[in-house]
Amino acid sequence: DADVTQTPRNRITKTGKRIMLECSQTKGHDRMYWYRQDPGLGLRLIYYSFDVKDINKGEISDGYSVSRQAQAKFSLSLESAIPNQTALYFCATSALGRDEVYEQYFGPGTRLTVT
Amino acid sequence: GQNIDQPTEMTATEGAIVQINCTYQTSGFNGLFWYQQHAGEAPTFLSYNVLDGLEEKGRFSSFLSRSKGYSYLLLKELQMKDSASYLCAVKDSNYQLIWGAGTKLIIKP
Numbered sequence: 288d289a290d291v292t293q294t295p296r297n298r299i300t301k302t303g304k305r306i307m308l309e310c311s312q313t314k315g316h317d318r319m320y321w322y323r324q325d326p327g328l329g330l331r332l333i334y335y336s337f338d339v340k341d342i343n344k345g346e347i348s349d350g351y352s353v354s355r356q357a358q359a360k361f362s363l364s365l366e367s368a369i370p371n372q373t374a375l376y377f378c379a380t381s382a383l384g385r386d387e388v389y390e391q392y393f394g395p396g397t398r399l400t401v402t
Numbered sequence: 403g404q405n406i407d408q409p410t411e412m413t414a415t416e417g418a419i420v421q422i423n424c425t426y427q428t429s430g431f432n433g434l435f436w437y438q439q440h441a442g443e444a445p446t447f448l449s450y451n452v453l454d455g456l457e458e459k460g461r462f463s464s465f466l467s468r469s470k471g472y473s474y475l476l477l478k479e480l481q482m483k484d485s486a487s488y489l490c491a492v493k494d495s496n497y498q499l500i501w502g503a504g505t506k507l508i509i510k511p
């Protein structure tokens with residue numbers, strides 16, 4: 288089984304709808320991240336969490352909210368979806384620590400289309 | 403502002419060698435990562451550099467010069483499966499990753 292899973296894998300929704308993307312991990316990592324990826328742009332950080340009680344805004348948090356329900360689960364919500372939120376969304380995890388490599392492990396992605 | 407530059411696209415021939423460059427300007431530096439991303443898939447970790455010099459890992463090598471804000475990824479003995487995007491990312495002073503837009507590498511037979 289995959290270490291980092293995302294549901295749904297694909298979603299088409301209408302403008303104004305609320306939608307939740309879910310991420311689960313079995314790697315035992317404390318840190319979890321949500322990114323979006325748009326063609327021609329780098330991965331952009333939406334929110335990140337260092338543990339269940341620690342949630343931080345990333346570069347582009349407006350229009351999004353998150354919930355860290357447990358160490359293994361991190362959900363991203365779009366309160367009122369708009370077309371420019373159409374993108375590929377990735378969840379990622381990493382181990383705790385600053386001085387080691389601690390690369391990020393990515394889920395398979397959720398392709399979201401807002402019409 | 404923070405900026406990472408990579409070429410948008412490169413083409414190379416199967417069996418050859420290709421070098422993908424990355425230049426960066428970030429608020430602080432705590433390491434540089436290279437990831438590989440096949441179309442429609444998740445990025446996967448390739449290499450990490452925090453000190454100047456060359457890190458070799460099989461057919462892939464990564465080089466870093468902190469004074470020049472420069473890194474490259476060198477791929478040898480190219481195979482068709484190496485066709486992918488290669489993402490450069492820098493860990494800044496807040497230990498967050500700043501990502502380049504990626505270089506799409508096309509391998510021709």
